[in-house]
Amino acid sequence: MEKSINIKVKVWRQAGPKVKGMFETYELNNISTDASFLEMIDILNEQLVKEHKEPVAFDHDCREGICGMCSLYINGHPHGPDQEVTTCQLHMRKFHDGQVITIEPWRSRAFPIIKDLMVDRNAYDKIIQAGGYVSVNTGGIPDANAIPIPKPKADEAMDAASCIGCGACAAACKNGSAMLFVAAKVSQLALLPQGQVERAARAKAMVAKMDELGFGNCTNTGACAAECPKSVSLIHIARLNREYLGAKFKD
Amino acid sequence: MWLINSSIGRKFVMSITGLALVLFLLFHGTMNFVAILSPESYNAICHLLGANWYALVATVGLAVLVILHFTFASVLTWQNYKARGKERYSVSESYDEVSFASRNMFVLGVIIIGFMVLHLYNFWFKMQFVEIVHKMGGDFGDISLATDGAYYIRLLFANPVYCVLYLIWLGAIWYHLNHGVWSSLQTLGLSNSVWFKRIKCIGKVVATIVVLLFVSVVVYFGAEAIMNGTTAYVW
Ligand code: HEM
Numbered sequence: 001m002e003k004s005i006n007i008k009v010k011v012w013r014q015a016g017p018k019v020k021g022m023f024e025t026y027e028l029n030n031i032s033t034d035a036s037f038l039e040m041i042d043i044l045n046e047q048l049v050k051e052h053k054e055p056v057a058f059d060h061d062c063r064e065g066i067c068g069m070c071s072l073y074i075n076g077h078p079h080g081p082d083q084e085v086t087t088c089q090l091h092m093r094k095f096h097d098g099q100v101i102t103i104e105p106w107r108s109r110a111f112p113i114i115k116d117l118m119v120d121r122n123a124y125d126k127i128i129q130a131g132g133y134v135s136v137n138t139g140g141i142p143d144a145n146a147i148p149i150p151k152p153k154a155d156e157a158m159d160a161a162s163c164i165g166c167g168a169c170a171a172a173c174k175n176g177s178a179m180l181f182v183a184a185k186v187s188q189l190a191l192l193p194q195g196q197v198e199r200a201a202r203a204k205a206m207v208a209k210m211d212e213l214g215f216g217n218c219t220n221t222g223a224c225a226a227e228c229p230k231s232v233s234l235i236h237i238a239r240l241n242r243e244y245l246g247a248k249f250k251d
Numbered sequence: 252m253w254l255i256n257s258s259i260g261r262k263f264v265m266s267i268t269g270l271a272l273v274l275f276l277l278f279h280g281t282m283n284f285v286a287i288l289s290p291e292s293y294n295a296i297c298h299l300l301g302a303n304w305y306a307l308v309a310t311v312g313l314a315v316l317v318i319l320h321f322t323f324a325s326v327l328t329w330q331n332y333k334a335r336g337k338e339r340y341s342v343s344e345s346y347d348e349v350s351f352a353s354r355n356m357f358v359l360g361v362i363i364i365g366f367m368v369l370h371l372y373n374f375w376f377k378m379q380f381v382e383i384v385h386k387m388g389g390d391f392g393d394i395s396l397a398t399d400g401a402y403y404i405r406l407l408f409a410n411p412v413y414c415v416l417y418l419i420w421l422g423a424i425w426y427h428l429n430h431g432v433w434s435s436l437q438t439l440g441l442s443n444s445v446w447f448k449r450i451k452c453i454g455k456v457v458a459t460i461v462v463l464l465f466v467s468v469v470v471y472f473g474a475e476a477i478m479n480g481t482t483a484y485v486w
């Protein structure tokens with residue numbers, strides 16, 4: 001049943017990376033509870049444009065939970081109060097009439113703010129570039145069933161591969177650690193036959209890159225997995241530790 | 252050196268030193284428990300572990316473990332604080348999934364170290380230290396009590412204030428290990444979809460056993476003093 005609510009949003013406004021930011025509060029009336037969170041921000045921006053004010057910059061792309069572009073730390077949770085959804089999949093029905101909604105950007109040293117709610121998540125791309133791939137010689141298309149993979153392994157690899165690189169894990173972590181993301185990427189390839197050739201080198205290179213970029217040390221608090229929109233599990237962090245320690249001890 | 256320069260390497264050192272300390276506590280706790288069953292046997296162990304070379308080597312080893320664990324913990328905590336960035340969230344909620352202990356490992360550790368200094372003064376300083384000084388020709392007067400651990404235990408816990416202090420200390424250790432034990436196993440990579448829950452459970456059980464061993468001694472001798480009317484405020 002459609003319903004409308006009146007809300008206040010407290011949004012982090014920051015004109016550029018080096019400028020000092022602050023919160024601005026805006027009132028929004030008659031927001032449909034069927035609207036998505038990002039639609040609510042679109043409405044806010046239309047309102048701001050009409051008032052000749054600068055619209056709020058925020059990241060988004062697919063708006064269906066698969067690209068990992070949307071972010072936002074909403075009322076103390078990355079991707080908002082709902083479980084297992086991205087911000088673009090969050091709906092206004094999760095909020096009530098008269099509520100003040102605080103919207104902040106990801107805060108982590110390795111994710112510097114570009115503008116308002118937009119942060120630079122290139123750090124994750126750099127980690128992928130360091131080793132999150134398999135090298136293959138191009139040639140004829142291989143038969144899909146030529147390489148048998150046990151079902152449990154395929155399932156676990158798929159669970160890891162569901163990571164969309166959104167950055168909520170590092171944003172949620174009190175240590176600013178990117179371990180869940182790196183673990184998902186290393187795990188996914190370590191489980192599959194295609195990933196074996198570069199397995200040890202991958203774990204070492206990706207962890208080295210992660211450390212170099214200034215992410216923190218994981219202390220297994222588990223905030224990442226609690227907030228991950230794709231429910232990537234902490235067991236992948238254990239596998240990453242295994243992969244990394246194994247590779248180092250072999251050296 | 253990857254044990255210092257990489258995050259997982261540093262975690263590995265935390266994990267190994269932490270686990271070694273847990274093993275020590277298990278031994279220490281079991282040994283103390285003997286004091287309840289038979290003070291004479293306890294003193295025999297104290298005698299065995301006086302200022303002999305093997306006990307001294309073990310003591311130095313323990314000191315190294317604690318220093319390593321503490322140094323790495325400080326570095327880790329400082330790096331993690333910086334990694335969070337300068338600007339903090341204005342609103343952040345806690346989650347059921349994230350335990351109190353896991354958020355406060357360093358603070359708990361500092362509490363543990365603080366009480367440990369007190370503890371060293373209470374026992375080590377009066378026992379092994381006295382023996383060492385004696386062996387080196389120093390004069391401490393009467394050293395007949397240096398291996399009478401049971402005597403010192405009785406004396407200390409006859410003071411209810413010390414009982415409470417030690418119980419607070421043990422509480423901090425319980426919290427620290429509640430997260431620490433499973434976390435160290437996870438750091439070593441010993442977890443998968445089946446073992447994840449089991450390892451968390453093992454961690455809690457180990458933490459509880461360790462702490463209960465010590466708590467029983469405090470409670471037993473504290474209660475004994477109260478019942479015999481021999482409470483005394485000796486510092
Ligand atoms: C009786 C003494 C202690 C024991 C048995 C002990 C045990 C442990 C264990 C098993 C871990 C888990 C390691 C891992 O996660 O890989 C740990 C972690 C940690 N300990 Fe201790 N510890 C002790 C004292 C201390 C002290 C004195 C400090 C210093 C402040 C400290 C600070 C930390 C920190 C910051 C962590 C990292 C948190 C984490 O990894 O989850 N601990 N400890």
Ligand code: SF4
Nearest residue numbers: 163164166167169228
């Ligand atoms: S592990 Fe989860 S929270 Fe982290 S980047 Fe991937 S999808 Fe986002």
Ligand code: FES
Nearest residue numbers: 061063068070088
């Ligand atoms: S916009 Fe693509 S996941 Fe949210």
